Amino acid sequence: MRDMTRVHAFRDDALGDLDAVGLVTALHAGEVSVREAVEAAVARTEEVDPALGAVAYRAYDRARAESLDPRGGFFSGVPTFVKDNVDVQHLPTQHGTDAFEGRPRRADGDLARMYLATGLVPLGKTRLSEYGFSAAAEHPRQGPVRSPWSTDHSAGASSAGSAALVAAGAVPIAHANDGGGSIRIPAAVNGLVGLKPTRDRLAQDALTRQMPLRIVADGVVTRSVRDTAAFLREAEKVYRALHLPPVGDITRPGRGRLRIAVNTAGIGRGASPEVTTLTLKVAEQLEELGHAVEEAPAPADPGFPDDFVLYWAFLALVIVRTGRRVNGRSWDPDRLDNLTRGLARHALRNLHRVPGAIRRLTRARHAAAAFHERYDVVLTPTLAHETPRVGHLDPTQEYDAIMDRLLDWVAFTPWQNVTGDPAVSLPLATTAAGLPQGMMLGAGAGREATLLELAYELEEAFPFARIVAP
Template sequence: MVRIHAVGDDALGDLDAVGLVAALRDGSVSREELIDAAIARAEAVNPALNGLAYRAFDSARAAAPHGGFLSGVPTFVKDNADVAGMPTMEGTDAWTPRPAATDGDWARTYLGTGLVPLGKTQLSEFGFSASAEHPRLGAVRNPWNTDYTAGASSSGSGAFVAAGVVPIAHANDGGGSIRIPAACNGLVGLKPSRGRLPLDKQMRQMPIRIVANGVLTRSVRDTAAFYREAELLWRNPKLPPIGDVTAPGRQRLNIAVCTESIVRQAGPEVREIAEKTAALLEGLGHRVTQIGNPAPVSFKEDFLLYWALLSYALVRGGKRTFGPSFDRTRLDNLTLGLEDHAARNLRKLPLTMARLARTRRATARVTGRYDVVLTPTLADVTPRIGHLDPTADYHQIIDRLVDWVAFTPLQNVTGEPAISLPLGRSESGLPVGMMFGAPLGQDRRLLELAYEIEEAAPFRSIQD
């Protein structure tokens, strides 16, 4: 197994974002050195990983320093968020690129922390698949083993953070797309509570706001530092603040463990790691109870139809949204299959939407008795490139997708926070993530627990 990473003896070293801030402040590295090192790393690994959607290297070098705690730390933005001067292509090549005139609402907050964008990262087409394997743009590959997927939709960000190109990168999550690449690439990925961070206009207009912005990092403290800084720039008064989380919490928690997805039991390798994680939590003094899956029986089909509705809106409104060059014949079979599924089931949408809107009340009857719910992030280990080939028959793709991504969509519908942590390895040597969910607004609780777990079972880095 050959790993692809760029960690070495340059200005970035093996430091996380908080470590780089300290190095900048004590003068041991300069902003220019960090940006040049990250660009060199991106150029070194991208031929193998294919994570780059758009290069903005020259503008990163020329950009004036920006205030904020993370000022000077290099990053990437996922290619479904608007950044001034960069095109937003949504993981497809179905229309002619044009640069955004201004930063979107998300980029204003994200870059307001001082992060320096080096460009955009690849995603699966419109973020619909859990593996980015575009027939013309190519597959984004896992740096732990390039025969395997880097997960999706935030695949390029996950691959680049894991490979050491940058310590932090933008991801967003409408069905698991922060947590899935975190699990596949051995990273920390928090999908925050609904409304915790701003959304661009298109995502705000969804009937149910299933998408949440966030970040992928290699350490809990980087994720916590980002949320602290973002909260200083943009705060939702309807949610309790996260604040400055720098250590484990003291409270012993009542934790439920569930290894049964909405489709099936988790695979044996994943289930064993979940059981070991539960034992670790008990050893730390938490109370652990086994439960069944709390999702309603209708959830699988309801979420799939809602997911398909998003494709229907994008495909049918393509020329209006993306311009006259939009060409639906350049879309992949998953996107077109989802559009067709929605078209054939539009009559079911009112009941589907009503059931999805009630999901949090339904699941709370089970999860309401617990502080945290532990599940595997994914129902099985990371698959090889080709398993979710978007040129295959739609029914094959969707069956395999639903089978694998069976735990993460629930929190997208309920709006509750969930974090994936790298707590195991598969027999093939790839990372396996475990996911911790909490009630709406309890993001701080998840970060405190993540700190405790990271101290008790330190995360393995790719260069070890």
């Protein structure tokens, strides 16, 4: 194992090593108070954040006030953070960029309203890559968000700040969202559970709902399967997608044995030799548990990566062209990073191809549905190779260099964003260097319950590595 600097704040205080469900139990039993839990989370955050760079905005006074009279809900009094690309009343929304000056929002957005209705107490907002476009949150002025497992390495993106704080023990659960892997990528990098729900499963803000192809889904990053399952259960009580089967209360492994496909070739670019070996080891573990596992090619068309990048670029172009109208006179596109500007240029040069790309991407859900008629679940690595060191995806590099490195690393996650299917990254593997290497399980639309039952089974049979272990 390489010599790495780990950062965490687990100790014998009100939070201990409890996950969110464990903290709820302790609060109900009177073993700790909400105020003590919030104060412990504040202290822990301030301890680790100088090394991690995960916090975008602190709202500690608000959290302290709320701890005196917390709102109801299953998670009442559990401290959390919200990613800085959703609107929370009285807090600015900055989207990880310097291109404008964020103003306090007058009201919660639809997502925050649902999220906080579960009882969670927000301590502030977490950092992300600019507009969530990069898989690493590295900012030219503020610096990178670093992994608590090794501060020389990236915490992933775009929900990097949330994942770093949960992994380091500052809070047990935090909001994340995912437009190309941004729940699953930082979960994979930081040794967490990260489930991207089915499209429409949770409430979404207006900006997300207006996308021509709604690739973004919201969720959480957690340290245990039961926390993710409990969040989906509680969120469903607040917001119910009537056209989807309910997730329900999933608390244990499923009894049925599944048909599982495994793929390490990716779509266009595949996994490294080490990650391929680690993935096939998980496939063997699934077989040991009695599941039927076989290798299968991805159902995607070979042109899928190009179409996805073009649609990603089109979203960047919309941001650039509407920035002043949306954000006011402080908008300055010259302060955007090279990746955002490069994406916008790519879209502008290929604008005539965008409608065709959207049509082809929209049809991908049919290929996914046919695939999941044959297989209940697909196993892939979450990311194609080991977590890169800080600087590898520095957004001040030339656009072509950044994009080539992104495509080399993020070869698996965008598929479910396009199809709308659910997928979960689990901390099932560790590299030779001692870093978490997440493994991803995907299922058909509306099948979160299947993924959670399988995740419980794997967590029980092959306990996840913990940052506090030697």
